[in-house]
Amino acid sequence: MSLMTTAISRREFGKRIAALTSGAAFLPQVSSCSAPQSLSKRQALLAEFRKADAALLAEDGARQSAAEDFGGIIHRLPLAVIRPRSESDIVKAIRFAKRHTVQVAMRGQGHSMLGQCQVEQGIVIDSSTLNSVRMVTYDDRPAIEAGAGALWGALLDAAYAEKLTPPVNVDPGYLSVGGTLSTGGFGGRTWDDGFQIDHVLQLQVVTGEGRVVTCSDRRNTDLFNSILGGMGQTGLIVKAIIPLVAAPMHVRFFMLGYDDLPTAMADMTALSTNRRFKHLDGRSAVREGGGFTYNLEAGYFYDAPSAPADTELLGGLKFASKTVSTMTYEQYYRREAPLKPGRYPWLYLCLPASQFLQYAADVFANPEEHALSVPRFSVWNRDRVKRPLARLPNEDFVVRFQLSRMPPSTFTNMESLLRSNRALYERARDVGGTRLTTSALPFSQADWMDHYGPVWPWLSDMKKYFDPNRVLTPGPGMFPPMAL
Numbered sequence: 001m002s003l004m005t006t007a008i009s010r011r012e013f014g015k016r017i018a019a020l021t022s023g024a025a026f027l028p029q030v031s032s033c034s035a036p037q038s039l040s041k042r043q044a045l046l047a048e049f050r051k052a053d054a055a056l057l058a059e060d061g062a063r064q065s066a067a068e069d070f071g072g073i074i075h076r077l078p079l080a081v082i083r084p085r086s087e088s089d090i091v092k093a094i095r096f097a098k099r100h101t102v103q104v105a106m107r108g109q110g111h112s113m114l115g116q117c118q119v120e121q122g123i124v125i126d127s128s129t130l131n132s133v134r135m136v137t138y139d140d141r142p143a144i145e146a147g148a149g150a151l152w153g154a155l156l157d158a159a160y161a162e163k164l165t166p167p168v169n170v171d172p173g174y175l176s177v178g179g180t181l182s183t184g185g186f187g188g189r190t191w192d193d194g195f196q197i198d199h200v201l202q203l204q205v206v207t208g209e210g211r212v213v214t215c216s217d218r219r220n221t222d223l224f225n226s227i228l229g230g231m232g233q234t235g236l237i238v239k240a241i242i243p244l245v246a247a248p249m250h251v252r253f254f255m256l257g258y259d260d261l262p263t264a265m266a267d268m269t270a271l272s273t274n275r276r277f278k279h280l281d282g283r284s285a286v287r288e289g290g291g292f293t294y295n296l297e298a299g300y301f302y303d304a305p306s307a308p309a310d311t312e313l314l315g316g317l318k319f320a321s322k323t324v325s326t327m328t329y330e331q332y333y334r335r336e337a338p339l340k341p342g343r344y345p346w347l348y349l350c351l352p353a354s355q356f357l358q359y360a361a362d363v364f365a366n367p368e369e370h371a372l373s374v375p376r377f378s379v380w381n382r383d384r385v386k387r388p389l390a391r392l393p394n395e396d397f398v399v400r401f402q403l404s405r406m407p408p409s410t411f412t413n414m415e416s417l418l419r420s421n422r423a424l425y426e427r428a429r430d431v432g433g434t435r436l437t438t439s440a441l442p443f444s445q446a447d448w449m450d451h452y453g454p455v456w457p458w459l460s461d462m463k464k465y466f467d468p469n470r471v472l473t474p475g476p477g478m479f480p481p482m483a484l
């Protein structure tokens with residue numbers, strides 16, 4: 001379909017996509033709350049929380065902010081927003097939701113792209129008040145305990161004060177701990193250390209039954225595995241304990257430019273095997289006169305004074321240009337500046353490495369498919385990612401392929417970008433590719449079943465056991481709501 005298709009109104013378009021992601025387009029319809037019903041639910045919620053003087057925000061401003069996300073496409077207005085002071089407020093909200101048949105979702109920093117942290121006429125729990133960070137030991141090793149709403153930047157600052165770091169960082173420090181542990185959490189170390197969810201020692205969660213449970217690889221393991229990368233389907237994370245490793249003092253950061261993708265990929269694959277660098281990532285840039293330059297980011301971690309010789313680090317690589325800088329580790333983990341609010345329907349895919357070059361060549365050759373985007377890519381060792389809900393292609397090397405679409409504020413035809421995302425996903429899926437959970441990608445329950453494949457029956461059992469009333473996190477459209 002052409003990107004020039006006639007645009008429908010934003011409201012109508014949002015409604016259609018919301019219907020799709022809530023499963024309504026594929027599943028039996030459930031009746032939505034009538035106005036008087038939702039009014040009385042709102043009053044009941046106000047009464048319940050006012051009594052206990054909790055941080056319930058029912059005014060329009062708070063509700064409207066919780067009705068938006070980074071994607072800026074879906075708009076679902078909740079009854080109210082709760083800023084919990086502790087797990088007790090979350091328990092209370094979930095128990096209320098069960099009694100009054102409304103739904104609940106936790107919102108971290110709202111960097112979701114298609115309504116994943118929104119709830120129409122439900123309760124949004126804003127985790128930003130759960131932002132404590134403290135150093136702990138776990139099995140006699142250094143670790144950090146962080147509230148779900150703590151930002152990765154704050155966690156990194158606290159750890160780095162002790163010359164420590166979590167093994168895997170996400171690029172921007174302004175994402176929440178609970179948000180990335182619910183989606184997976186990848187970054188420049190993923191090629192060798194997996195996702196952030198591969199490095200969690202313990203979680204405290206509130207289940208869909210309103211029970212506070214501590215879980216780990218040794219205790220309540222099924223719950224633990226269904227939460228990590230589980231998009232808030234079986235429980236909401238209150239706090240997490242994350243292991244820490246020694247942090248370097250400096251990073252020698254190279255940006256290596258390539259004129260063609262095959263050469264860039266060959267070098268990146270070689271670097272993903274020989275472990276010369278700690279940080280590896282790739283991003284393309286539009287070249288003057290047309291086409292793209294493919295840039296490899298390669299970061300060498302070290303402690304001064306043992307500065308590395310660039311010639312040694314770069315030996316054998318076939319780049320056409322390079323820039324290099326030396327950063328402190330703090331400058332390195334703070335290097336991404338926040339983006340201005342807008343409407344950003346990003347797509348994150350993962351392809352088998354054997355299929356990637358052909359797939360990417362087709363996308364790069366078609367301006368409609370990569371429209372308005374900064375394509376990014378990175379080669380990951382598949383076996384480093386171990387949690388069951390991280391669904392990646394079944395090959396030794398897999399390639400993350402991301403289209404960070406940045407439409408200008410004047411662009412109205414968002415539908416065309418979502419259709420393109422969907423078409424690209426289907427083509428990736430047909431060659432063994434998968435999506436990453438945080439994508440602006442319309443997905444039905446049947447798509448989720450296909451995505452999870454052999455682990456779907458287990459996930460479905462976990463949902464029945466820990467959230468039997470399907471109170472939690474309707475946004476991704478994985479499980480249809482019970483009749484409201």
Ligand SMILES: Cc1cc2nc3c(=O)[nH]c(=O)nc-3n(C[C@H](O)[C@H](O)[C@H](O)COP(=O)(O)OP(=O)(O)OC[C@H]3O[C@@H](n4cnc5c(N)ncnc54)[C@H](O)[C@@H]3O)c2cc1C
Pocket residue numbers: 070105106107108109110111112113116117118127148149169170171172174175176177178179180182183184185186187231232235236237238339438473475
């Ligand atoms: C500019 C930008 C850069 C990004 N960079 C990266 C990156 O480097 N690495 C990466 O992995 N992703 C990245 N993402 C993708 C992605 O959007 C985030 O990983 C994810 O949404 C987390 O952000 P958040 O804290 O705002 O969570 P939200 O978007 O608020 O939440 C994400 C999902 O998790 C659920 N959730 C949130 N908190 C909890 C909780 N405590 N318990 C249970 N469920 C919860 C929400 O309901 C929602 O379904 C980026 C996104 C943007 C916009």
